[in-house]
Amino acid sequence: MVHAFLIHTLRAPNLEDTGLCRVLYSCVFGAEKSPDDPRSHGAERDRLFRKEQILAVARQVESLCRLQQQAAGCSSTDLQPQFSAEPVSLHEAPHGAFHLAAGDPFQEPRTVLWLGILSLGFALVLDTHENLLLAERTLRLLARLLLDHIRC
Secondary structure, three states, rough: OEEEEEEOOOOOOOOOOOOOOEEEEEEOOOOOOOOOOOOOOHHHHHHHHHHHHOOOHHHHHHHHHHHHHHHOOOOOOOOOOOOOOOOEEEOOOOOEEEEEEOOOOOOOOOOEEEEEEEEEEEEEEOOOOOOOOHHHHHHHHHHHHHHHHHHO
């Protein structure tokens, strides 16, 4: 099951700190209560709790994407926006998956599948037993369609 989908900013790996990672869009499927107290805290507190969880995932994705770019020796302009009519190659884009242990930041263990294109990060938060090949294809399709829509 997909628990969340998010789009966030990515900073170039070799540049000075140009700002924080920002979540541009997120959609959480299902609700997870705060682990501190099983009682309801209200809609606003639950929303802030989910927002913190999503931001934690976005920061980890950004960190892994930067590490992958640095390890590959890519230039600092590889993740910068390139406004052109030619399509972006999604197969050459940095991508990966990582495991989140229970409590970090979700109550249950999760797998995060991510893709970095231009200066955007796309991520799916999944159950640990999900089909990663199918999820990766879905994520690439979503990213391609969203980028095509932005270009129009």
